[in-house]
Amino acid sequence: xDTFDEFKALIEQDCPGFISAHWDxxxxxxxxxxxxxxxxxxxxxxxxxxxxxxxxxxxQPSHRRVLFAKAY
Amino acid sequence: xxxxITSRSEDYSQWYIDIVKKANLxxxxxxxxxxxxxxxxxxxxxxxxxxxxxxxxxxxxxNAYFPLFVPKSLFEAxxxxxxxxxxxxxxxxxxxxxxxxxxxxxxxxxxxxxxxEELIVRxxxxxxxxxxxxxxxxxYRDLPLLINQWANVVRWEMRTRLFLRTAEFLWQEGHxxxxxxxxxxAEAQLMQQVYARFxxxxxxxxxxxxVKSESERFAGADDTYTIEALMQDGKALQAGTSHFLGQNFxxxxxxxxxxxxxxxxxxxxxxxxxxxxxxxxxxxTHSDDQGLVLPPKLAPTQVVIVPIPKPAAELTAVAEKLMAxxxxxxxxxxxxxxxxxxxxxxxxxxxxxxxxxxVGIGMRDLENGVVEIAxxxxxxxxxxxxxxxxxxxxxxxxxIQQNLFHRA
Numbered sequence: 001x002d003t004f005d006e007f008k009a010l011i012e013q014d015c016p017g018f019i020s021a022h023w024d025x026x027x028x029x030x031x032x033x034x035x036x037x038x039x040x041x042x043x044x045x046x047x048x049x050x051x052x053x054x055x056x057x058x059x060q061p062s063h064r065r066v067l068f069a070k071a072y
Numbered sequence: 073x074x075x076x077i078t079s080r081s082e083d084y085s086q087w088y089i090d091i092v093k094k095a096n097l098x099x100x101x102x103x104x105x106x107x108x109x110x111x112x113x114x115x116x117x118x119x120x121x122x123x124x125x126x127x128x129x130x131x132x133x134x135n136a137y138f139p140l141f142v143p144k145s146l147f148e149a150x151x152x153x154x155x156x157x158x159x160x161x162x163x164x165x166x167x168x169x170x171x172x173x174x175x176x177x178x179x180x181x182x183x184x185x186x187x188x189e190e191l192i193v194r195x196x197x198x199x200x201x202x203x204x205x206x207x208x209x210x211x212y213r214d215l216p217l218l219i220n221q222w223a224n225v226v227r228w229e230m231r232t233r234l235f236l237r238t239a240e241f242l243w244q245e246g247h248x249x250x251x252x253x254x255x256x257x258a259e260a261q262l263m264q265q266v267y268a269r270f271x272x273x274x275x276x277x278x279x280x281x282x283v284k285s286e287s288e289r290f291a292g293a294d295d296t297y298t299i300e301a302l303m304q305d306g307k308a309l310q311a312g313t314s315h316f317l318g319q320n321f322x323x324x325x326x327x328x329x330x331x332x333x334x335x336x337x338x339x340x341x342x343x344x345x346x347x348x349x350x351x352x353x354x355x356x357t358h359s360d361d362q363g364l365v366l367p368p369k370l371a372p373t374q375v376v377i378v379p380i381p382k383p384a385a386e387l388t389a390v391a392e393k394l395m396a397x398x399x400x401x402x403x404x405x406x407x408x409x410x411x412x413x414x415x416x417x418x419x420x421x422x423x424x425x426x427x428x429x430x431v432g433i434g435m436r437d438l439e440n441g442v443v444e445i446a447x448x449x450x451x452x453x454x455x456x457x458x459x460x461x462x463x464x465x466x467x468x469x470x471x472i473q474q475n476l477f478h479r480a
Binding site: 014016017018027031040041046048066067069070071072 | 236237280281282283284285287288298303304307308310352
């Protein structure tokens with residue numbers, strides 16, 4: 001899962017679950033993703049590995065994945 | 073049958089509400105957004121509370137109790153915390169009612185009984201507790217301070233759902249004070265692990281442990297550690313949080329200690345809490361279209377014995393002997409003495425309230441020296457020899473606990 005279109009498709013499924021995706025670390029991106037998909041960052045998992053990548057929304061550099069989900 | 077519930081595929085939200093109501097866990101009340109926790113729901117909460125309390129004590133914490141009301145001047149002392157909760161506060165402004173002179177038999181707020189300073193009904197207790205800690209902490213010998221309280225709090229939520237989000241809820245809140253940053257961080261992480269262990273071993277609810285992004289952090293925290301669980305509908309539930317508060321509250325309330333070099337330093341803090349929201353998580357993790365499914369370790373009743381078709385004296389004698397055996401092994405067991413309803417109806421009732429194991433005893437089975445055992449999680453039934461059935465049930469409860477965790 002690396003593009004925002006894929007992200008949106010996943011989160012709009014019937015039973016979306018957690019989505020592990022790169023995030024650029026900014027509150028702006030987090031807010032925009034929330035507005036567009038209702039998904040929030042649930043957490044940066046304790047066991048998250050350092051991994052070079054680009055933010056699923058902004059394309060900016062990212063060094064680890066975080067967990068997104070719709071939440072109660 | 074009148075007790076039928078909406079299926080999950082039809083409407084997951086309605087299914088959830090149906091379970092809460094038809095399993096007699098809780099109900100709405102005359103106060104919008106506030107729930108009545110019914111005896112069965114409260115028994116479940118008591119089991120959760122008792123286990124958590126044991127785990128807190130095993131990790132060195134003690135309980136205390138602080139006031140429900142927080143004077144506004146204390147509430148606003150830690151700015152970020154105050155700002156974060158300001159929009160959902162209930163506020164006490166008066167302390168007396170009087171007869172309404174214009175309307176006989178009605179009361180009105182006595183305008184002469186206005187409080188000099190408003191009181192906030194606690195949405196969380198950092199302010200009142202850190203104001204108290206200033207008097208309790210003087211030197212490094214007073215640290216660490218490891219205190220928990222069991223309490224109710226009020227957050228004026230607009231959209232509420234039974235257990236998951238209510239204006240008033242029950243919870244525990246731990247508030248600890250430490251001499252060093254490292255120690256406070258370690259404490260916050262330790263309590264995250266305690267919550268994760270409780271969720272997985274007792275609730276049979278798998279969780280992911282992680283840290284919150286800045287915007288999802290607790291207001292006033294430097295870091296929020298969380299446990300997140302996934303519900304059957306693919307939505308996440310924040311099940312417990314533990315906060316590293318840095319020196320934010322120590323600075324706001326001027327809580328300093330004399331370190332071992334005889335220098336004044338601000339104290340480091342944590343706070344951590346779980347609430348009756350966990351019951352919502354428990355329901356949505358395990359239950360099915362027949363009703364509640366409970367993990368044996370938390371179920372108020374672990375085993376129910378149902379005489380078939382009615383509690384005849386011979387059946388009751390066998391049931392009482394089995395109950396005594398099970399109770400001696402620490403099993404929470406009850407006997408269904410109801411004479412009015414048919415076995416099929418009773419079975420459905422016990423399924424609805426999620427009793428993990430049902431034992432059916434009938435005359436014909438007894439002649440063959442067996443009883444019928446039904447497990448709630450898989451709905452499998454089997455005949456088991458009456459001789460040794462108590463040991464069988466104890467092992468089965470353990471197996472159900474494991475099965476619920478693995479299939480969740």
